[in-house]
Amino acid sequence: MSLLLLLVVLTFSKCKKGSDVANPESPLTTTGATLAAVNSPSGIQTLNVSKAASDGGFSYKVYDLPVTGDSGSEPSLSKMKVFENGKELGAAHSNHADIRTIGKGRFSHWLNALYLSASDNTDPRTNGRTYTYSIDGSTSSVAKPPVTNPITPPVTSPVGSDAIIGYASVDGKTTGGLGGPTVTVTSFAALKSAVSSNTAKIVMVSGRITGAGFVNVGSNTTILGVKGSSMEGVGLLMYGTSNVIIRNMTIKNVVTYSNIVIKEGAHHVWVDHCDLSSDRNHGWDYYDGLLDVGNRADYVTLSWNRLHDNHIPMLIGFGDQNTNDIGKLRVTVYKNYFYNVSERQPGTRFGYMHVFNNYLQNGSGYGVGATMGATVRTDNNYFENQQYPIYTEYNAKPGFISGASTNIYKNSGANKISTSASTWVPTYEYKSELIPAANVPAVVTAGAGATLSL
Incomplete structure (x- = not known):
């Protein structure tokens, strides 16, 4: 035995x-x-x-x-x-x-x-x-196999002024606090309390809220900024939660943390029409970024936001060592306005990111970065006054880029792309939302930011 x-x-x-x-x-x-x-x-x-x-x-x-x-x-x-x-x-x-x-x-x-x-x-x-x-090692008759065009992806959601486009509507839906009660808050303490649970709720932020640190946002939450509202010194954190919508928020000058952070497996999150900023007067280490996604987060859409006056506004993938992000970090970034920033518009690692119709203006470093095997599809973006519009070489390993020829590069340096062009396209419908690259500056500057009348 x-x-x-x-x-x-x-x-x-x-x-x-x-x-x-x-x-x-x-x-x-x-x-x-x-x-x-x-x-x-x-x-x-x-x-x-x-x-x-x-x-x-x-x-x-x-x-x-x-x-x-x-x-x-x-x-x-x-x-x-x-x-x-x-x-x-x-x-x-x-x-x-x-x-x-x-x-x-x-x-x-x-x-x-x-x-x-x-x-x-x-x-x-x-x-x-x-x-x-x-099976037997044959190599004959493979020089010219049939080549098919990319699969036409299914429509995953209708496109409209309040529709969610992109990964936040893939493999599930992002409805936030739909069906839950609505509450209006005017203080840091009231906001923390209102968003903490995982039950469905809609939280309206009114007036000017100040403080220091961050607010943990529970699942099944919608946070809406009332017209004219703002938060200063206070960030929003999605830590492993899901089904969250953040819209029309103005958040600035958050020290130590980024203004909005989506991490630790958080998924199905939509950040839309927000104004996020700090300043570039305190050096690179004083403020963190503005809108960051990492640590196994997934199915995220970031749309119509203004990200400005910051060195490192948007990061997707926090470190070269975070190999558990592989297979995650599926993020859609569209119609955002980046200006007066240094780099990371966005900077990416590991995941699959779709970056379309963004306006990137006055960046002193790189615009879109793709490293550590990240695959980034660019469609009809407008790069203006960017040292390196697209860059793949600044971390331990490069990433992959598709669609670079669809963008406009005005008064910008050359792309630094060290890998062969990818043919990847996302598996959701977005063409009805896509506008010509030449129209991006006018459309995005007029509509991005906390411009909703809520």
């Missing part, structure tokens, strides 16, 4: 792929992620990657391959080759942790499953490319 137990322990101790223990599921019995064409083990086959399952980070898993590949005892058995639009991907036999955190075409044929990353770390299920493979 002891000998049998020892054999079992030894067997499982070998079932590793680098630092990863093999998936204990039986890939032949897993449902919902099957291979499209597996009739023949020879020649070129097509992968139906639309039914792949996310394996975390940049890795996607396709089950039920017709031939068993690598294993703990034979880590280089597979002869599989994988092609993206006819171009061979690799390295094969990659460590699963590297596929998730580095990606860039790495793959592994492990047992009866394929662990795959796209060449530019986009989602292969939605990036519009054709993926083919050969």
Whole structure:
């Protein structure tokens, strides 16, 4: 009996792929992620990657391959080759942790499953490319595979003056305190009390509220600034909460903290028509940013805000070491007005960010930054007087940019993009909201900020 137990322990101790223990599921019995064409083990086959399952980070898993590949005892058995639009991907036999955190075409044929990353770390299920493979190592007939256009995304929400566009309406809805009672507050203490619970509520902020520190905002909350209201020295913090709407707020001069922070797994948050500022007279370390998203936050839309007089107004992804942000930080940034700032308009790490129709004026550093594998789609932005409009090289690793040619660059330096152009586009409808880049300055300066008559 002891000998049998020892054999079992030894067997499982070998079932590793680098630092990863093999998936204990039986890939032949897993449902919902099957291979499209597996009739023949020879020649070129097509992968139906639309039914792949996310394996975390940049890795996607396709089950039920017709031939068993690598294993703990034979880590280089597979002869599989994988092609993206006819171009061979690799390295094969990659460590699963590297596929998730580095990606860039790495793959592994492990047992009866394929662990795959796209060449530019986009989602292969939605990036519009054709993926083919050969079990026997064949390379013929792959030079000109059929290339499809990006998938037309479904409409996730209607577009209107009060509609939420972008990631705050993906994989769920952001309704805030809809259906809850409405209360008006005029003091720091009253605001903290009113927003603390997770029950549905609408909180109207009236007059001028001053203080120091931040207010923890509970889930299922809408905070609306009454016309002419303001907060000074007081920030709003979404710490692991969800379904929050913040609109028409004027917040300035928050010391130590950013004016609005969305973090620790907070999700489905919409920040709209706010005026956020500090000053650039106290040096870079006195004030933090203005509107920051990080630490596994997800499904966020930031729209029609004025962010000004600050060195580092918008950060998405707080540190190079925060690899647990991979697969998170899906953020839409549109029709915001950045001016009199230094950089971070926004600065990004790890996630998927859609940045469209923003007006970036008078930035002394970089405009949109993409690093640590972040994938940023830019559409019809207007860069004016920016030293580096788009920049990928300032952290430990670069990110990826798509749509750079759609923007206008006025009196600005050259982009510093060190990676191949991405083709990623977000999977929600936004074209009905998109305006020509030439119209952005007039439209955004007229409508951004706390301009709503509430």
